[in-house]
Amino acid sequence: MTRVSVVSVFYNRAGLVDESVASLKQQSLGDCEILLVDDGSTDNTLERLRTHENEKTRVISGTNRGLVGALNNAIAQARGSYIAIHGSGDLSLPERLERQAEILDQRPDVGVVGCRSEVVTLQSTRPPHLVKQPFDGDAREVILDWNPFHHGEVMFRKALFEEVGGYRPFFVCAQDRDLWCRMSHHCRFLVLEDVLYRKYAKVPGSVAADPARLMLQRHLSDFALYCHRERLAGRPDPLEQFGEQGALFRPPSRELAKDMCIIGSRYAADGNLEAARTCFRRARDESGYLPARLLLAAATLTPGILLGAGEVWRRLLRLVQKARWSEARR
Structure with a gap:
């Protein structure tokens, strides 16, 4: 073999x-x-x-x-x-x-x-x-x-x-x-x-290159974790028990909302405000997450400020990654 x-x-x-x-x-x-x-x-x-x-x-x-x-x-x-x-x-x-x-x-x-x-x-x-x-x-x-x-x-x-x-x-x-x-x-x-x-x-x-598919991936990942928590608790896997309708039982997830905000912030840093707004809106609707409400308002009312903050965030991230990369290559 x-x-x-x-x-x-x-x-x-x-x-x-x-x-x-x-x-x-x-x-x-x-x-x-x-x-x-x-x-x-x-x-x-x-x-x-x-x-x-x-x-x-x-x-x-x-x-x-x-x-x-x-x-x-x-x-x-x-x-x-x-x-x-x-x-x-x-x-x-x-x-x-x-x-x-x-x-x-x-x-x-x-x-x-x-x-x-x-x-x-x-x-x-x-x-x-x-x-x-x-x-x-x-x-x-x-x-x-x-x-x-x-x-x-x-x-x-x-x-x-x-x-x-x-x-x-x-x-x-x-x-x-x-x-x-x-x-x-x-x-x-x-x-x-x-x-x-x-x-x-x-x-x-x-x-990763498609905002819609990336958001779908995050939702399905959250559902996979919900199924896993149910199994750990000794309960049936919702997907096995109810089929595709088991996804309807997934409770609102604050962690998913946080994840959506991070993804939206990355899109904002790249100048893609439409994708950023979609992510912030999904995060808000997921659990009423306050940072998502604030980010959505900023992306809608003061996009210039959000883009500027995103650019600063991106530059800081690059510096941190460059330092880590240099250290790892030594």
């Missing part, structure tokens, strides 16, 4: 194929297969992927299923004991697969392994920065406040994935947060201290 199956799903990202796939072919781990999935692209992504086919690299293509459907389909065809996700367009550094597989080999108590990542924000002057912190332990409570992983850099046991039922189609976004919540009941999580992955943020077509 193959040790590791890498799954990478592409949709209309022909220009990002070659460098991203090359990073997988340059891995130090020999016992692995690479599954490159074209999710019904309308550009020449499929053609670019097929140039990389060989005895260790398979291309899976079909009609557009969406990310969750494409992932579930590819993992069902994977031959590996371990599944490594690789974000389309991102780069896995050469030792990533080997280091993560070693943990799963040596630690039967660990079911999911991540690593620290270098994040490069496209179409922005924001400097590269390091994200995530080392972690090794029971994540059932931790995951309520902090997602220990991005999606693209993880490796998990295929048997565990099948045991919890895979990605749930309801979560068209935030499918990973929901999966980690369910997996956390069965194993420990581990995040390696090493930087073994480079993630590109705000790629055109990604969730």
Whole structure:
């Protein structure tokens, strides 16, 4: 049996194929297969992927299923004991697969392994920065406040994935947060201290680049946490009990309102007041959050002040990130 199956799903990202796939072919781990999935692209992504086919690299293509459907389909065809996700367009550094597989080999108590990542924000002057912190332990409570992983850099046991039922189609976004919540009941999580992955943020077509999809992701992530809290309390999972209508039982979330305010502030700092107002309005409607009311009023009545404050906030953030980046590179 193959040790590791890498799954990478592409949709209309022909220009990002070659460098991203090359990073997988340059891995130090020999016992692995690479599954490159074209999710019904309308550009020449499929053609670019097929140039990389060989005895260790398979291309899976079909009609557009969406990310969750494409992932579930590819993992069902994977031959590996371990599944490594690789974000389309991102780069896995050469030792990533080997280091993560070693943990799963040596630690039967660990079911999911991540690593620290270098994040490069496209179409922005924001400097590269390091994200995530080392972690090794029971994540059932931790995951309520902090997602220990991005999606693209993880490796998990295929048997565990099948045991919890895979990605749930309801979560068209935030499918990973929901999966980690369910997996956390069965194993420990581990995040390696090493930087073994480079993630590109705000790629055109990604969730982070689309305000509407980003807000949907935050709402679905909050619902995933609600389901997780119910399970921790010994009650049925609302999605399993009521189907999609279970989302109607989610109570107002002050944490979601705070998150929406932060996202809205970032849009304001980038000069996108329309998206900022939408976020502040959603935050206000979520829980009557006072800062959201004030920010919405500022975005409506005194946008110049809000833009100026946003620019100051953004410059301070850049300075902090630059200092952290410089320290990390020493």
